[in-house]
Amino acid sequence: MESDLNYNSAIFEWNLTQDEIEAYKIAVIYDREYRKSFICDGESIRRNTLPKRGDPRKSSLFKHCWKLRRETRGLLENDDYLLYIQANLHILKVHNAYVAPNSICGDKAWIRYRVWKRHYDKKKCELASVLAPPSVSTTNPKIILEIDRTKKFLFERCEGRPTYDKLNEFYLKGFFRLWVMSGKVSQYYVVLSPCFAKMSILKEFADKCGFSLEVIEEKITEEIRCYFKSEFEHEWI
Numbered sequence: 001m002e003s004d005l006n007y008n009s010a011i012f013e014w015n016l017t018q019d020e021i022e023a024y025k026i027a028v029i030y031d032r033e034y035r036k037s038f039i040c041d042g043e044s045i046r047r048n049t050l051p052k053r054g055d056p057r058k059s060s061l062f063k064h065c066w067k068l069r070r071e072t073r074g075l076l077e078n079d080d081y082l083l084y085i086q087a088n089l090h091i092l093k094v095h096n097a098y099v100a101p102n103s104i105c106g107d108k109a110w111i112r113y114r115v116w117k118r119h120y121d122k123k124k125c126e127l128a129s130v131l132a133p134p135s136v137s138t139t140n141p142k143i144i145l146e147i148d149r150t151k152k153f154l155f156e157r158c159e160g161r162p163t164y165d166k167l168n169e170f171y172l173k174g175f176f177r178l179w180v181m182s183g184k185v186s187q188y189y190v191v192l193s194p195c196f197a198k199m200s201i202l203k204e205f206a207d208k209c210g211f212s213l214e215v216i217e218e219k220i221t222e223e224i225r226c227y228f229k230s231e232f233e234h235e236w237i
Helices: 002-013 018-037 042-048 060-071 078-094 106-128 141-157 164-172 175-182 187-192 194-199 202-209 213-219 222-231
Strands: none
Touching: 002 018, 018 042, 018 060, 018 078, 060 106, 060 141, 078 106, 106 141, 141 187, 141 222, 164 175, 164 194, 175 187, 175 202, 187 202, 187 213, 187 222, 202 213
């Protein structure tokens, strides 16, 4: 209870803006979950927790939580950050990996969360005896990884949920070709996306990017189609 009061008082003491409060809340979650999961030396504690005194915005933890919130706009709701933090810390602990606030940012952290969340959702559905989300049990993990990473990349570029207008603007400016050729956007996204189908002649685009449309289409199973539609359902709205 005392720690809750200390956390809450920091919001008023340092006159945090609404955006700063949202990032600070994520930092508080990380701080608490880290203390629950790890017994470390003083340096590790200082690196992974909020300062007891002083402006929390100057801490490494706050700065990386600010970055995380910017990266995941539209991808995660406020209630999702607890599971996101728990997933990453759990996996890092199991693998005895180096733990620091930057561990929760970037593609690797997102993929850790997505893998953990699929297992979590499946178990939750089993316990509740309800239909589980689309399975990816027989799918090449690399394909699922590409789809997950593409989703995060597009949400980040669009600063929230992508709309057709935003995506079309990127296409017209030539960004999609660069993104596909550099691996930022998956070739599977190009083939499966209803938005992209409206923007481009797929065969011509594939030829410009140097990949075989036929090869990609042959690898797309019904399981992949179902998973893609569940992850990119906003493109069907």
